[in-house]
Amino acid sequence: MKIAIVCYPTFGGSGVVATELGLELARRGHEIHFITYSQPVRLALLNPNIHYHEVHVPEYPLFHYQPYELALSSKLVDMVKLHKIELLHVHYAIPHAYAGYMAKKMLEDEGIRIPMVTTLHGTDITLVGNHPFYKPAVCFSINKSDVVTSVSESLRDETYRLFDIKKEIVVIPNFIEIDKNRIDENSPCHRSLMATKEEKIITHISNFRKVKRIPDVVKIFNEIQKEIPSKLMMVGDGPEKEVAEKLCEDLGITDKVIFFGNSSEIDKILCYSDLFLLPSETESFGLAALEAMACGVPIISSNSGGLPEVNKDGYSGYLSDVGNVQEMAANAIKILSDDEKLLTFKKNALEASKEFDIMNILPLYENLYRKALEDF
Numbered sequence: 001m002k003i004a005i006v007c008y009p010t011f012g013g014s015g016v017v018a019t020e021l022g023l024e025l026a027r028r029g030h031e032i033h034f035i036t037y038s039q040p041v042r043l044a045l046l047n048p049n050i051h052y053h054e055v056h057v058p059e060y061p062l063f064h065y066q067p068y069e070l071a072l073s074s075k076l077v078d079m080v081k082l083h084k085i086e087l088l089h090v091h092y093a094i095p096h097a098y099a100g101y102m103a104k105k106m107l108e109d110e111g112i113r114i115p116m117v118t119t120l121h122g123t124d125i126t127l128v129g130n131h132p133f134y135k136p137a138v139c140f141s142i143n144k145s146d147v148v149t150s151v152s153e154s155l156r157d158e159t160y161r162l163f164d165i166k167k168e169i170v171v172i173p174n175f176i177e178i179d180k181n182r183i184d185e186n187s188p189c190h191r192s193l194m195a196t197k198e199e200k201i202i203t204h205i206s207n208f209r210k211v212k213r214i215p216d217v218v219k220i221f222n223e224i225q226k227e228i229p230s231k232l233m234m235v236g237d238g239p240e241k242e243v244a245e246k247l248c249e250d251l252g253i254t255d256k257v258i259f260f261g262n263s264s265e266i267d268k269i270l271c272y273s274d275l276f277l278l279p280s281e282t283e284s285f286g287l288a289a290l291e292a293m294a295c296g297v298p299i300i301s302s303n304s305g306g307l308p309e310v311n312k313d314g315y316s317g318y319l320s321d322v323g324n325v326q327e328m329a330a331n332a333i334k335i336l337s338d339d340e341k342l343l344t345f346k347k348n349a350l351e352a353s354k355e356f357d358i359m360n361i362l363p364l365y366e367n368l369y370r371k372a373l374e375d376f
């Protein structure tokens with residue numbers, strides 16, 4: 001199949017999922033065209049089936065806001081015609097589903113019909129899309145998509161609750177390439193660079209937005225380090241990073257916390273991590289948690305959104321109510337203070353991640369595309 005993938009090219013989960021999906025589809029012989037405003041961070045163009053088309057938005061002083069949707073839909077029209085693309089798969093409803101629908105309509109005017117699959121990822125529904133200024137356009141473009149998928153049951157239910165959706169929403173969970181992430185016993189882990197033998201390593205990876213409850217990460221760690229010698233690895237960047245740095249200073253734990261910034265080598269950090277913290281306010285899935293689990297790292301998370309579908313309470317880690325820092329810290333200490341228990345949780349985390357192996361999930365997308373093309 002010839003498929004165009006529209007996504008955000010950043011470190012965010014939706015862009016990562018879209019890129020990994022495209023890469024695996026290309027390995028399986030499909031022709032994949034990424035259409036976005038810069039090269040996706042995880043995209044290596046080393047496969048003849050992968051094409052990348054950049055959307056340029058010319059700056060014009062009249063515009064207070066440059067019209068990206070217009071440039072994207074025009075680019076989609078041009079690329080579909082030039083490469084005879086058969087299907088559009090847009091990740092993150094805003095503004096991709098809207099621009100995709102406009103492209104479909106423009107193509108229809110020229111006698112070209114093409115189905116559009118929209119994948120909902122989370123904040124496009126729960127935080128941003130739900131804002132009254134966007135809601136009518138988001139609802140419209142979801143209803144106008146030919147196929148709609150969501151990355152968890154929780155997100156599907158939230159979408160039905162928040163919007164007047166008339167279409168079936170198919171749940172296809174996020175995925176991971178298990179083999180790639182499995183810990184290689186022979187490769188050096190560089191644990192000794194980060195902590196002493198006695199210290200446990202706790203990790204958090206995110207875009208440091210408010211929704212991730214970054215101060216809770218620091219507060220949970222603060223409780224842990226009182227009981228267990230440990231270090232906290234903070235990976236990623238965003239508006240709450242300075243807040244976290246300040247809090248570490250106030251709590252007198254700066255020497256125990258390392259801020260890495262954005263990294264494309266998270267597997268290397270996860271390989272020496274003992275525990276992963278994700279106390280988010282809401283999380284449609286929690287791809288970062290799944291990536292940690294695939295590296296054998298247990299999860300202490302909130303129980304909001306789709307997190308219970310990924311992190312199995314009492315098995316791959318523990319779930320607590322949002323904001324219950326004391327319980328999260330107590331559960332972390334319970335796992336970390338007993339080496340045998342820690343080992344069991346590490347094995348369980350890896351085991352639980354296998355449900356989301358790309359080899360199980362990718363055929364679901366392939367079948368969905370085939371059906372979309374047949375029904376169209």
Ligand code: GMT
Pocket residue numbers: 011012013014015017092121122123124151174206207211282283284285286287288
């Ligand atoms: O919040 C993030 O981590 C970024 C955001 C995005 O749009 O890229 O992530 C959302 O999509 C991911 C991939 O499907 C999910 O794993 C995240 O849970 C989801 N984030 C939220 O729902 C807050």
